[in-house]
Amino acid sequence: MSAQELENYESDLELQLFREYRDVVSLFTYVVETERRFYLANQVDLQVRSGGGEVFYELRLADVWVWDIYRSNRFVRSVRVVTFKDVNIEELNKQDISLP
Template identity: 60%
Template sequence: MSSENLENFESDAQLALYEEYKNVSGLFTYIVETERRFYLANSVQVTPHLKEGTVFFEIEMQDVWVWDIFRSSRFVKNVRVYSVRDVNIEERTPGEEFMIPPMDGLQPPEA
């Protein structure tokens, strides 16, 4: 596979993931962002831990959609993540329009 074909494949996969995100976003209450992944979830619990002078966070989520281009199934019943950096959690207001984050270099297809 040429580097151009690989680049096109990755771009197409990212665009498909973005479209899937737009389609499923209304099903979830929370938007969770860690240093490694982006999640949509219906239940989130964050527990801070201090061990040997280091603070880290344990994030437990239920009914989760995982932003990961390489997963065959992005819907997961339960997820537990440990993060050593800040964790961003946003709760959506019912009826609120879901804001799609900008994706540098990717343009959504024309409607």
């Protein structure tokens, strides 16, 4: 596979992922962004923890869609994330969602 073919393949996967996102976003209440992933979820629990002089975040999500082009199944029942970076959580206003 040439570099161009690989680039085209990944571009197609990203476009498919965006289309799937567009189709499912209205089913979810929260958008959650960590340093590694982007999630849609209906339940979010964020706990700030400390240990060994470090502060970290423990995030538990339920009823989740994961933005990841390499996952065959992006819908998962629950996700637990531990991170040392900030977590961005936004509540979606269902009335404002209108993607083309």
